[in-house]
Amino acid sequence: MTAESAPAFAAKDFKSDIKPVWCPGCGDYSVLSSVTKALAELQTPPEDVAVVSGIGCSSRIPAYTNCYGFHGVHGRALPLAIGLKVSRPDLTVIVTGGDGDGYSIGGNHFLHACRRNVDMTYIVMDNQVYGMTKGQPSPTTEPDWESGLVPGGTRIRPFMPLVVALASGANFIARGFSGDPNGTAQLIAEAIRHPGFSFVEVLSPCVTFRPEQRNWKHETHPAPVEATNDRGRAARRLATDDGFNTGVLFYDNRAPYMPPVDANLTDVQQFDREFAV
Amino acid sequence: MNTSDPAAQAAETITVALVGSGGSGVMTAGDFLLRAASKAGWYGMMTRSSGPQIRGGEAAAYVTLSSRPVDAPSDRFDMLYAIDWKNAERFSAEIPLDTASLIVSGEAGATVPDAFTKGGARIAELDVKALLKDVSGGRPNMLALGVVCTLMGIQPDAVEDVLESRLGKKGAMAIESSTAAAELGAKCARDLPSFPKLSTPAQNGPEHWVITGNQAAGLGALRGGIRFVAAYPITPATEILEWMSPRLPKVGGNLVQAEDELASINMAIGASYGGTPSLTATSGPGLALMTESIGLAIASETPVVVVDVMRGGPSTGIPTKSEQGDLNLAVFGLHGDAPHVVVAPTSISDCVFTTQWAVHLAESMQTAAIVLSDQALGQTISVIDKPADIAFATRRLVADTVDESYNRYALTGTGVSPMSLPGTPGGQYTADGLEHNPRGTPSSTAEDHAAQMEKRLQKIVEFDYGSHWADIDGDGDVAVVTWGSMTGPVREAARRVDPDGSKVRVVSLRLLAPAKPEWLAEALDGVERTLVVEQTHSAQFYHYLYSHFGLDTNAEPFHRPGPLPLRPAELEAKIREWTRQ
Numbered sequence: 001m002t003a004e005s006a007p008a009f010a011a012k013d014f015k016s017d018i019k020p021v022w023c024p025g026c027g028d029y030s031v032l033s034s035v036t037k038a039l040a041e042l043q044t045p046p047e048d049v050a051v052v053s054g055i056g057c058s059s060r061i062p063a064y065t066n067c068y069g070f071h072g073v074h075g076r077a078l079p080l081a082i083g084l085k086v087s088r089p090d091l092t093v094i095v096t097g098g099d100g101d102g103y104s105i106g107g108n109h110f111l112h113a114c115r116r117n118v119d120m121t122y123i124v125m126d127n128q129v130y131g132m133t134k135g136q137p138s139p140t141t142e143p144d145w146e147s148g149l150v151p152g153g154t155r156i157r158p159f160m161p162l163v164v165a166l167a168s169g170a171n172f173i174a175r176g177f178s179g180d181p182n183g184t185a186q187l188i189a190e191a192i193r194h195p196g197f198s199f200v201e202v203l204s205p206c207v208t209f210r211p212e213q214r215n216w217k218h219e220t221h222p223a224p225v226e227a228t229n230d231r232g233r234a235a236r237r238l239a240t241d242d243g244f245n246t247g248v249l250f251y252d253n254r255a256p257y258m259p260p261v262d263a264n265l266t267d268v269q270q271f272d273r274e275f276a277v
Numbered sequence: 278m279n280t281s282d283p284a285a286q287a288a289e290t291i292t293v294a295l296v297g298s299g300g301s302g303v304m305t306a307g308d309f310l311l312r313a314a315s316k317a318g319w320y321g322m323m324t325r326s327s328g329p330q331i332r333g334g335e336a337a338a339y340v341t342l343s344s345r346p347v348d349a350p351s352d353r354f355d356m357l358y359a360i361d362w363k364n365a366e367r368f369s370a371e372i373p374l375d376t377a378s379l380i381v382s383g384e385a386g387a388t389v390p391d392a393f394t395k396g397g398a399r400i401a402e403l404d405v406k407a408l409l410k411d412v413s414g415g416r417p418n419m420l421a422l423g424v425v426c427t428l429m430g431i432q433p434d435a436v437e438d439v440l441e442s443r444l445g446k447k448g449a450m451a452i453e454s455s456t457a458a459a460e461l462g463a464k465c466a467r468d469l470p471s472f473p474k475l476s477t478p479a480q481n482g483p484e485h486w487v488i489t490g491n492q493a494a495g496l497g498a499l500r501g502g503i504r505f506v507a508a509y510p511i512t513p514a515t516e517i518l519e520w521m522s523p524r525l526p527k528v529g530g531n532l533v534q535a536e537d538e539l540a541s542i543n544m545a546i547g548a549s550y551g552g553t554p555s556l557t558a559t560s561g562p563g564l565a566l567m568t569e570s571i572g573l574a575i576a577s578e579t580p581v582v583v584v585d586v587m588r589g590g591p592s593t594g595i596p597t598k599s600e601q602g603d604l605n606l607a608v609f610g611l612h613g614d615a616p617h618v619v620v621a622p623t624s625i626s627d628c629v630f631t632t633q634w635a636v637h638l639a640e641s642m643q644t645a646a647i648v649l650s651d652q653a654l655g656q657t658i659s660v661i662d663k664p665a666d667i668a669f670a671t672r673r674l675v676a677d678t679v680d681e682s683y684n685r686y687a688l689t690g691t692g693v694s695p696m697s698l699p700g701t702p703g704g705q706y707t708a709d710g711l712e713h714n715p716r717g718t719p720s721s722t723a724e725d726h727a728a729q730m731e732k733r734l735q736k737i738v739e740f741d742y743g744s745h746w747a748d749i750d751g752d753g754d755v756a757v758v759t760w761g762s763m764t765g766p767v768r769e770a771a772r773r774v775d776p777d778g779s780k781v782r783v784v785s786l787r788l789l790a791p792a793k794p795e796w797l798a799e800a801l802d803g804v805e806r807t808l809v810v811e812q813t814h815s816a817q818f819y820h821y822l823y824s825h826f827g828l829d830t831n832a833e834p835f836h837r838p839g840p841l842p843l844r845p846a847e848l849e850a851k852i853r854e855w856t857r858q
């Protein structure tokens with residue numbers, strides 16, 4: 001594309017005509033909008049993008065985009081996306097989901113996706129609750145949060161996704177807030193551009209089961225320091241920040257994982273020989 | 278040699294057990310024995326048995342050699358050769374010996390355990406330690422190889438050939454010392470009691486292969502076009518994955534080791550969604566973990582192949598032994614109404630065809646196909662006729678060009694609708710485990726649910742499976758219906774009862790799901806009584822045939838769980854007793 005020509009794709013070209021099932025005011029609307037804005041900025045044709053998710057309110061995103069999508073089962077979006085990306089490296093692969101989907105039922109895949117460092121972007125809409133199943137505590141919920149399932153609170157220390165991502169080897173770590181769709185779009189675009197496994201945690205209020213999260217707009221703030229590529233420094237920051245710092249927080253330059261490719265292809269019939277007496 | 282001695286006459290089939298403690302090399306000796314015999318033109322098979330140790334520990338190699346194809350474990354052993362007797366008793370239930378059997382003890386002065394001598398077997402002893410004193414680097418297992426080959430009449434040049442080809446990597450010294458030990462063994466064999474020689478094999482038959490069922494499944498998968506494999510190790514399926522791993526990149530594919538089976542099945546589904554025929558292989562515990570996502574493949578109509586190499590269950594069960602207990606899980610283990618395909622190889626050789634066929638079925642119907650192999654097929658190394666190379670015109674129905682009206686889950690009349698692959702402009706859709714309308718948009722209406730359910734069922738029920746649905750041998754008014762690794766022993770038993778195949782019909786089902794009662798009825802046309810043979814505790818196959826294939830109420834189950842194999846003799850006795858009734 002030349003500098004003068006109009007961009008081929010606008011954000012709306014990445015949106016489908018399917019009406020989201022979300023509650024009015026849900027943070028996920030903005031995240032959807034940030035994803036489409038980021039894709040417009042990157043000018044990747046929608047047919048070359050695959051959006052993969054598990055189950056949850058947030059996991060509904062794929063069908064609301066005009067990209068290829070896979071709405072899989074609860075917790076398994078990351079391995080599905082890995083299978084797709086390693087066999088179709090030409091695609092831009094984005095994984096979306098919630099904190100329950102990604103950190104609880106899919107927690108093991110989260111660790112190993114960070115470790116494996118396949119070139120893809122993982123966006124978690126963290127609302128510190130299971131929205132779709134109507135208000136149970138998730139791994140990021142505060143220990144004293146009251147719910148019907150766990151009266152009196154879980155009394156379990158919240159999971160620290162960014163710290164875990166860092167420890168597990170994610171190549172890019174950022175935090176966004178759904179109340180800042182343009183800033184989040186920038187983070188997502190940068191995450192997609194960054195090679196390897198990029199993790200973007202987006203604070204995205206569940207207005208129905210956590211109405212107090214509306215207050216996040218007053219609590220979130222840009223990180224006071226520049227992004228670092230120093231693991232030790234990042235570890236200290238991520239472990240001690242207030243959970244509301246937004247922006248790119250860590251980046252690394254580990255080479256993305258790709259399975260070996262053999263330049264000298266043979267025919268399947270060649271394998272017959274090894275069995276012949 | 279005295280020619281009136283019955284033991285000195287030629288035998289069509291000979292079975293030998295080699296046992297020894299950890300590090301004694303019995304598996305290598307067994308493997309070389311099978312390969313030497315194969316070079317000289319014989320058929321055969323070798324199964325392994327070992328104690329619970331991860332590495333080392335007592336081990337046994339069971340080798341059957343024959344001038345005709347071998348498809349069943351033998352009823353008895355002609356010889357037990359013990360390199361030493363440490364913990365050998367562990368194997369006594371697996372090694373039936375009788376008065377015609379010969380026990381060779383390679384450990385001078387050792388007492389042969391009662392468990393082996395109680396059948397009245399002859400005993401001979403070799404002072405192997407003393408014999409090998411002057412052979413530098415000579416090992417007792419190679420001496421054993423020389424003894425056994427010579428007793429059975431396998432030519433020394435076949436043994437030499439194998440030593441050269443198998444030990445080539447270890448260098449000239451290793452070949453030399455092994456050859457010296459084997460030659461010494463051959464010399465010793467002349468002083469041992471007489472033993473039958475193998476009858477001469479046919480000389481110009483088809484090319485022979487030495488292969489395990491797991492390798493055969495891997496080869497079938499590659500022939501079928503599988504180019505992505507996700508793997509999580511589990512006994513006894515790992516060898517499929519390990520065989521495929523270095524070979525996939527050579528044909529433009531790849532294998533990824535996953536963090537668990539939940540991941541491996543989803544990786545396979547993801548790769549397949551991108552257009553690459555994909556597979557994963559596992560055993561019962563892994564299949565149990567995969568079931569939710571197999572449902573996803575079915576609902577989203579994403580082709581995937583899952584090979585389950587069954588082992589003893591439930592739970593961790595008996596990982597190294599065979600059983601057919603995953604049938605119910607494979608057929609009924611998915612939530613919701615989830616029509617899919619379950620197939621089973623009928624022999625080691627057939628692992629090639631059936632796995633290839635499974636790929637063809639999954640790809641053609643855009644569904645999940647489960648291949649039920651088992652430890653006995655998967656881990657047995659066998660000398661077989663080269664399997665035919667059958668080419669299916671396998672092609673996934675892909676929407677190469679799409680227009681505005683494209684609907685991924687269109688109701689086409691066949692149940693199969695063109696699938697657009699990522700990268701195709703205008704073909705964008707979201708594959709979904711949620712019920713959906715033809716376009717793929719989530720829907721919970723009764724109409725969409727009914728239409729899509731019917732679509733997913735129709736394509737599987739109406740597919741043209743050709744004659745591959747079962748192997749049918751023989752004719753007559755009694756039938757034995759069986760499946761999987763039980764087919765070999767059943768065929769062998771039927772051959773003994775009815776050598777010309779006019780009295781006993783053997784039906785081995787390759788297509789287990791969808792159930793095709795009308796085909797089975799046709800195959801059993803004119804049959805008065807049916808015996809159903811399987812290796813399960815609860816007669817799963819019998820109950821399945823009864824409930825879904827309209828099996829006659831007269832049919833009788835014959836079943837037993839693992840770990841001991843069902844041997845042809847007991848099946849033969851059962852068929853004889855039962856045909857007399």
Ligand SMILES: Cc1ncc(C[n+]2csc(CCOP(=O)(O)OP(=O)(O)O)c2C)c(N)n1
Binds near residue numbers: 098099138
């Ligand atoms: C195997 C399985 N277990 C449970 C569920 C029920 N379920 C659906 S969504 C969900 C939690 C979703 O929470 P989260 O990922 O945080 O997403 P949110 O709805 O808050 O966006 C659960 C438990 C399921 N669909 N599948």
Ligand code: SF4
Binds near residue numbers: 021027058127206
């Ligand atoms: S329940 Fe919460 S997360 Fe789900 S759509 Fe409503 S507001 Fe959003």
